[in-house]
Amino acid sequence: MGARGGARAVKIDIVVTVNGRKYATRVEPRLLLSDFIRDSIGLTGTHVGCEHGVCGACTILINGDSVRSCLTLAVRADGADIVTVEGLGTPDELNTIQTQFREKHGLQCGFCTPGMLMTAIDLLNKYPLSSDAEIREGLSGNLCRCTGYQNIVAAIRAAADLRNGSTS
Amino acid sequence: MKPAAFDYIAPRSLEAAVAALAAANGDGKVLAGGQSLMPLLNFRMVRPAIVIDLMHIPGLSFIELRGDRVAIGAMTRHADLEFSDIVAAKLPVMAAAMRHVAHLAIRNKGTIGGSLSHADPAAELPMLAVFYGATIKVQGPAGRRDIPAEDFFVSALTNCLEPEEIVFEIEFPVLTPHAGWAFEEVARRFGDFALASIAVSFGLADRRIADARVAVMGVADTPRRLREAEAALQGHQGDPEAAAEFAEVVRSCLTPESDIHVSAEYRKNLIGALAEKALATAWARAAGPAP
Numbered sequence: 001m002g003a004r005g006g007a008r009a010v011k012i013d014i015v016v017t018v019n020g021r022k023y024a025t026r027v028e029p030r031l032l033l034s035d036f037i038r039d040s041i042g043l044t045g046t047h048v049g050c051e052h053g054v055c056g057a058c059t060i061l062i063n064g065d066s067v068r069s070c071l072t073l074a075v076r077a078d079g080a081d082i083v084t085v086e087g088l089g090t091p092d093e094l095n096t097i098q099t100q101f102r103e104k105h106g107l108q109c110g111f112c113t114p115g116m117l118m119t120a121i122d123l124l125n126k127y128p129l130s131s132d133a134e135i136r137e138g139l140s141g142n143l144c145r146c147t148g149y150q151n152i153v154a155a156i157r158a159a160a161d162l163r164n165g166s167t168s
Numbered sequence: 169m170k171p172a173a174f175d176y177i178a179p180r181s182l183e184a185a186v187a188a189l190a191a192a193n194g195d196g197k198v199l200a201g202g203q204s205l206m207p208l209l210n211f212r213m214v215r216p217a218i219v220i221d222l223m224h225i226p227g228l229s230f231i232e233l234r235g236d237r238v239a240i241g242a243m244t245r246h247a248d249l250e251f252s253d254i255v256a257a258k259l260p261v262m263a264a265a266m267r268h269v270a271h272l273a274i275r276n277k278g279t280i281g282g283s284l285s286h287a288d289p290a291a292e293l294p295m296l297a298v299f300y301g302a303t304i305k306v307q308g309p310a311g312r313r314d315i316p317a318e319d320f321f322v323s324a325l326t327n328c329l330e331p332e333e334i335v336f337e338i339e340f341p342v343l344t345p346h347a348g349w350a351f352e353e354v355a356r357r358f359g360d361f362a363l364a365s366i367a368v369s370f371g372l373a374d375r376r377i378a379d380a381r382v383a384v385m386g387v388a389d390t391p392r393r394l395r396e397a398e399a400a401l402q403g404h405q406g407d408p409e410a411a412a413e414f415a416e417v418v419r420s421c422l423t424p425e426s427d428i429h430v431s432a433e434y435r436k437n438l439i440g441a442l443a444e445k446a447l448a449t450a451w452a453r454a455a456g457p458a459p
Contacts, residue, residue, distance in 0.1 A: 030209075053203065065277075070206070070210070
């Protein structure tokens with residue numbers, strides 16, 4: 001008998017670290033990591049848009065890599081170290097990329113912003129971002145319906161310039 | 169947009185995963201990176217009784233040079249291939265194609281074994297497997313077998329695996345000499361599935377093309393190697409006339425279909441244009457910098 005009979009779908013114990021805090025809990029196998037983050041532990045900064053991996057709003061960092069939380073099962077995050085937008089900075093002390101988004105007006109309604117920030121962090125970690133074309137290529141998996149992307153690109157450009165200045 | 173309920177198992181060995189898949193009696197789904205399966209689960213287009221997760225099986229994620237072949241474990245992520253020195257040095261066409269595979273967040277999770285098994289006709293890794301003439305190694309209840317990539321893809325989203333078989337490794341021959349090569353793709357948005365794409369590579373003999381290799385995707389229900397187009401390149405130089413003739417042969421090999429994105433006519437025109445561009449790029453690479 002499978003889970004569709006309703007008899008099984010046995011819950012599974014997981015321990016997940018989110019923004020430095022450990023959560024030990026029991027989840028249904030089908031629970032999406034995005035829903036675990038928003039509903040089970042109440043971190044609603046991670047936004048849910050399309051729920052099939054197209055819009056990028058739910059992007060988080062798992063062990064340092066950007067990942068779509070809607071395309072990941074919570075059970076697979078057992079033992080993982082997760083960072084969500086709440087783990088970046090505080091309203092009084094924004095981190096570098098958040099500061100650049102504010103400086104350059106890289107957001108309007110803010111719905112896509114958490115995913116944009118988490119994606120930007122991974123792009124800055126992995127690519128030279130020597131041209132704006134490379135930044136746009138890197139952002140092609142994150143949809144924004146207000147800004148036209150100009151100021152988001154400008155914010156990441158500024159963050160990349162700061163990074164290059166500090167490492168050269 | 170939530171999956172229907174399913175049971176979940178994460179076996180610690182390939183044999184145990186195959187046994188679980190066989191026990192599921194056609195009602196199990198194998199989870200690798202999840203970047204194709206998860207959307208299908210979320211849409212409830214698939215409703216398996218049990219999901220068999222490969223993530224805890226040791227030894228399935230590696231990129232290893234073995235003589236004249238590069239062996240890649242099925243759970244190796246796209247991002248691992250993208251940033252691999254071995255891939256960059258030995259499989260340059262794959263290295264060039266990897267940034268076209270979806271987006272970074274997808275490449276951080278998606279795996280080569282998953283992509284091949286999903287068999288999307290417009291996805292890069294199935295096309296690269298056909299282009300290189302890769303060998304796909306699978307495990308079933310009775311043991312292991314090798315499947316040539318060209319036999320693996322049957323039609324759109326359909327491979328030749330038996331219901332209880334799992335891909336565990338892929339071997340890519342290193343193409344030598346690799347004097348000229350190019351990968352060209354057009355998609356509606358960077359990282360989307362290809363509208364059309366072509367890969368070309370060849371060696372040089374007396375400054376003429378020898379041992380050409382050509383594969384395309386997005387223009388048939390599986391990725392395809394075009395032997396007629398390979399033959400057409402033999403002995404040529406990368407001049408514009410040769411490029412135009414090559415494009416014509418590529419077009420004549422294909423009868424692409426219309427879909428919601430573009431018409432068949434557009435696709436056919438596009439693959440020819442990409443063929444010309446690819447030959448020019450590959451030739452420039454083979455000729456090296458002007459003396």
